[in-house]
Amino acid sequence: MVKRTTDGWHGCPIRYSAAIFGDNWCLLILRDLMFKGAKHYGDFMDAGEGISTNILASRLAKLEDEGVIQKHPDPEHGKRFVYSLTNKGLGLLPAMLEIINWAEVWDDQTEVPSKFAKELRKDRATLTRKIVxxxxxTND
Amino acid sequence: MVKRTTDGWHGCPIRYSAAIFGDNWCLLILRDLMFKGAKHYGDFMDAGEGISTNILASRLAKLEDEGVIQKHPDPEHGKRFVYSLTNKGLGLLPAMLEIINWAEVWDDQTEVPSKFAKELRKDRATLTRKIVxxxxxTND
DNA sequence: CGATTGTACTTGCAAATAACAAGTATAATC
DNA sequence: GATTATACTTGTTATTTGCAAGTACAATCG
Known part of the structure; x- marks a missing residue:
C-alpha cells in the first residue's frame, strides 16, 4: 500500500505546477509551441482560440518569468521576437503527451491523427525524444 | 521527423483538457483526491489552500458534470457526501505523476517524499497501478 | 523619401469571475 | 430542545478578463 498523503510536501509540486500552467491559456500556448510550431507573437494570436492580446502578452511574460519559455530577437526581422521552450519547458512534454492520451481515450470529440495516437500508445519514450x-x- | 501540427485536430485534446482541469483549483482538488485521501467537502476546504466555499462548490459540480469525479451519499452520515474519482478521473493519474516529476526536477522548493520520488523515477507503471x-x- | 504595413505590445473601460462574509437547510449529537 | 456538523447558497466587493483602440518602431512599397 502506497502512502497517499502529501503532508510532508511543504513545497507541493502540484501547487507549484498549477500556479504556472494551471490556466487555460498557458496550456494552449504550450501546445502551440510543442505541436504547432508557433514561434512569433502572431502565431499565438492566430491559433484560433480567440485569446486577446493583453492576456497573451501577460501569459508570455509569466511563462518567461517562470523559465518555461524564452524570447530572443529574430535575426531575420528587426522588431520581431522568436519564442521557444526552455529545457524546463521541454520537460513538460511527457505531461502534455499524457494529457493528450487521456483526452484521446475519454473524449470522443477529440481527434488525434491516428499515426500520432498509435505512436503515443506504442512507444511514448521514442516519440518524446523525437519531438524534443x-x-x-528548429529552435537553433 | 515527427509531424508537429495539430491542424487536423478538430477536437483538440489540449483544448478539451484545459477546459476541464486547466484551472488552479481543479488541479488542487484532483491532487487532494489522488494523494491526500480527501473524500468530503470539508476535506477540500481544509486542504490549506484557501479555496472559498462557493468556488469549491462550483468546481466540484463542474468536475462531476465532466465525469471526472462522482458524489455519493455517505452511508455513515446522513447529510454527507463522499466524493471520489471516476475511472475517467483515475485516468488522469499518469498525467499528474508526470507533473509531479516535472516539479520535482525543476523546482527546488518542491519537496516530494524521497521514497515516492524514487519510485516515480524507477517504476512509474507499478506506482501508478498501486495508487489506482x-x-x-478505499472508494468501495 | 514619405506612406503604408507588419509586429509586439500598452492602455482604458465594461463585463465576468473570484474572494470574502454571512446565511440556510437538514441531520446528528449533547 | 439546543448545539454542532455538513454542504451548500446568496449577496457584496475586489480582481481579472475580454474587447477596442492606440502606440512604437522596423521594414517595405510607391
Missing part, C-alpha cells in the same frame, strides 16, 4: 530533438533543432 | 488499486479499494 525536433524542437531543439 | 488503493484508490479503487
Amino acid at each position: 530533438d525536433d524542437l531543439r533543432h | 488499486d488503493d484508490l479503487r479499494h
Whole structure:
C-alpha cells in the first residue's frame, strides 16, 4: 500500500505546477509551441482560440518569468521576437503527451491523427525524444 | 521527423483538457483526491489552500458534470457526501505523476517524499497501478 | 523619401469571475 | 430542545478578463 498523503510536501509540486500552467491559456500556448510550431507573437494570436492580446502578452511574460519559455530577437526581422521552450519547458512534454492520451481515450470529440495516437500508445519514450530533438533543432 | 501540427485536430485534446482541469483549483482538488485521501467537502476546504466555499462548490459540480469525479451519499452520515474519482478521473493519474516529476526536477522548493520520488523515477507503471488499486479499494 | 504595413505590445473601460462574509437547510449529537 | 456538523447558497466587493483602440518602431512599397 502506497502512502497517499502529501503532508510532508511543504513545497507541493502540484501547487507549484498549477500556479504556472494551471490556466487555460498557458496550456494552449504550450501546445502551440510543442505541436504547432508557433514561434512569433502572431502565431499565438492566430491559433484560433480567440485569446486577446493583453492576456497573451501577460501569459508570455509569466511563462518567461517562470523559465518555461524564452524570447530572443529574430535575426531575420528587426522588431520581431522568436519564442521557444526552455529545457524546463521541454520537460513538460511527457505531461502534455499524457494529457493528450487521456483526452484521446475519454473524449470522443477529440481527434488525434491516428499515426500520432498509435505512436503515443506504442512507444511514448521514442516519440518524446523525437519531438524534443525536433524542437531543439528548429529552435537553433 | 515527427509531424508537429495539430491542424487536423478538430477536437483538440489540449483544448478539451484545459477546459476541464486547466484551472488552479481543479488541479488542487484532483491532487487532494489522488494523494491526500480527501473524500468530503470539508476535506477540500481544509486542504490549506484557501479555496472559498462557493468556488469549491462550483468546481466540484463542474468536475462531476465532466465525469471526472462522482458524489455519493455517505452511508455513515446522513447529510454527507463522499466524493471520489471516476475511472475517467483515475485516468488522469499518469498525467499528474508526470507533473509531479516535472516539479520535482525543476523546482527546488518542491519537496516530494524521497521514497515516492524514487519510485516515480524507477517504476512509474507499478506506482501508478498501486495508487489506482488503493484508490479503487478505499472508494468501495 | 514619405506612406503604408507588419509586429509586439500598452492602455482604458465594461463585463465576468473570484474572494470574502454571512446565511440556510437538514441531520446528528449533547 | 439546543448545539454542532455538513454542504451548500446568496449577496457584496475586489480582481481579472475580454474587447477596442492606440502606440512604437522596423521594414517595405510607391
